[in-house]
Amino acid sequence: MSVQTNPPLIALVGATATGKTNLAVGLAHELNGEVINADSMQFYKGMDIGTAKATLAERGNIAHHLLDIYDLNIEASVAEFQNVARERVCEIRARGKTPIITGGSGLYIRAALDVLEFPPTDSELRERLTREVRQWGIGHLSEELKTVDPVASARIKDERRIVRAVEVYRLTGKPFSSFMPRRQYHPRVLPVVQIGLSIDRAQLHERIEQRVRAMVDAGWIAEVKWLLTEGLAEAPTASRAIGYRQMMDFLAGDTTIEAAMDSTIVATRRFARRQETWFKADPRVRWINAEDSDHLTDALRIIETS
Numbered sequence: 001m002s003v004q005t006n007p008p009l010i011a012l013v014g015a016t017a018t019g020k021t022n023l024a025v026g027l028a029h030e031l032n033g034e035v036i037n038a039d040s041m042q043f044y045k046g047m048d049i050g051t052a053k054a055t056l057a058e059r060g061n062i063a064h065h066l067l068d069i070y071d072l073n074i075e076a077s078v079a080e081f082q083n084v085a086r087e088r089v090c091e092i093r094a095r096g097k098t099p100i101i102t103g104g105s106g107l108y109i110r111a112a113l114d115v116l117e118f119p120p121t122d123s124e125l126r127e128r129l130t131r132e133v134r135q136w137g138i139g140h141l142s143e144e145l146k147t148v149d150p151v152a153s154a155r156i157k158d159e160r161r162i163v164r165a166v167e168v169y170r171l172t173g174k175p176f177s178s179f180m181p182r183r184q185y186h187p188r189v190l191p192v193v194q195i196g197l198s199i200d201r202a203q204l205h206e207r208i209e210q211r212v213r214a215m216v217d218a219g220w221i222a223e224v225k226w227l228l229t230e231g232l233a234e235a236p237t238a239s240r241a242i243g244y245r246q247m248m249d250f251l252a253g254d255t256t257i258e259a260a261m262d263s264t265i266v267a268t269r270r271f272a273r274r275q276e277t278w279f280k281a282d283p284r285v286r287w288i289n290a291e292d293s294d295h296l297t298d299a300l301r302i303i304e305t306s
Contacts, residue, residue, distance in 0.1 A: 007031070009089055009189050010303060012102035013109055013279045014197035015272035016052070017207040018290040023197065024102045025060045026296045031098040031303070034063040036088050038103030038112060040081075041241040043070045046227050049220045050243050052211065065092075072227065072235040079118040082111040086188050104271075106278040113192055116181040119168040129163045141166050149175035183282060193306045195299050196279055197290040208268045212243065212261055225251060242267050 010027060012020045024035045037043070041051045045068045048055075053067060065088045070076065085101065089112075092099040101112055110116060133141065138159050145165050146153040152165045152175060165176035185192045199207070224232070224247040232239055233248060243264040250260040279285055286306075288298040 006191070007033075007093055007096075007098040008191040008193045008303065008306065009113070010098060010100045011109060011113060011192060011194045012100065012197065012299075013106075013194060013285060014104070014290070015199070015204060015275040015279075016104050016268060017204060017211050017272070018197040018199050019295075020102045020104070020197055021052075021054045021058065023195075023296060023299060024100050025054070025058070025062050027100055027299060027303075028062040028098070029060065030296070030300060031100075032096070033098035033100045034065065034092045035059075036085055036092075036099060036101040036112075037064060037066040038081075038085065038101050038105055038108040040076045040103075040105045040108055041238065042067055042103070043076055044068070044072055044074075044235075044238045044241075045070065046072070046223070046230065047238060047241060047244075049215050049218050049223045050247070051241060052215070070238075072231050072238045075236040078107055078111045081108055082116070082118070085112040086186070089189050104275050106275060110181050113185055113189055113194075114181055115184045115186050117179055119174075119176065119179045120171055122167065122171055125170060126163065126167050129167055133159065133163060138162060145169075145176075149177050151175065151177035183284065191306075192284075193303050194282070194285045195302055196285040196287040197295070198276075198287045199290040203291065204272060205269055208272065209265050212265050212268065215243070216257065216261060221247060221251070221257075224248060242271055 010031070010033070012024050012027075014020055027033060028035055039051065041047060042053045043066065047053070054064065066081075066084065089099045089101075101109065103109065129141065141162055142153070145156070145162055148169050149165060155177075156162055156165055168174070168176045168179065224244060227244075228248065228251070232244065239245065246255070246260040246263045246267075249255045250257050255263075286302045288295050288302070292298060
C-alpha cells in the first residue's frame, strides 16, 4: 500500500466507548492521516463533555474535520453530511494524506462510504399526507404503499415512515425501497478499509458506566446548564443526544443526579447494542479486540494486507 499515491479511506466503527477516537489518532500518526468525524452529535458547538468529543490534547495535533460545525438550532442532515464528508476525503487525499473516518452513527458512516441515494422531500406534500392521516387514519396510505411498493410495505409499520414512503413514491414515481442502501462502496471514496473495535459486553458496560460518571465529574452539568441558555431544549437534533435530556431533567428538579446518571447509563448501553448489531451485520468490517494492548498494530496489519 502506498499512502502517498492512493491512500485508502480508513473507517473505524464499533460501539461507543470502545476507543475509536484514540485508535483514529494513533493511525493518523502512523499513516500521515487526518480524521473525519461521523458522530452526528459531535457536529454541535458546545456539546463537548456529554458527547465524549476529543479535546485538543486528545487530538494529538492531528487535523479533525466536521467537529463543531453546527449551532444548536441546525437540524443534522445525513444527505448533507454525505456530500461534505466525501469532499473532505478527496481534499485529504489531494494533500497526500490518509483519510480516517470514525464515529458511532451507523447511517452516517454508510452514507459516506456506500452507494446511497437520498430521496427528495416536499414539505407541502408531507403536510397534506399528514392531514389525510389525521382525518381518515393510516389505512388508505398503507393500502397505497402495498400497491406501489410491496417490499417497503412489508417492512414498514410505523405511521411516520409510511407517510414518508408514500411521499417519495408520489414525488419520484419510484418505490421507496429502491432507495435502500446497498453494501457497495461509492467509487468516489475507493479504496476503503473498514475496521471494527469489539469488546466483551460486560467490559463495555463497565466502560460506559465509568464514562458517564467521569463526564459528570468533568463538568457535564455546567455544560448542559449553559447549553440551555443557547436553546438546547428546543434544538431539533441536538436535544436528542443521549444523556442531555436526563441532565436537563435533573436541572429542572425532576430527578436526582444519581437517577439521571443511571438512566443515561442504561440508554447508552442500549445504544451500544444497536451499534454492535448494525456494524456486525456488515461482512466487510474486519474486527479487532479493543482490549488488546497492541490493537494499533493489529489495525495497521489489516490496512497493510487489504
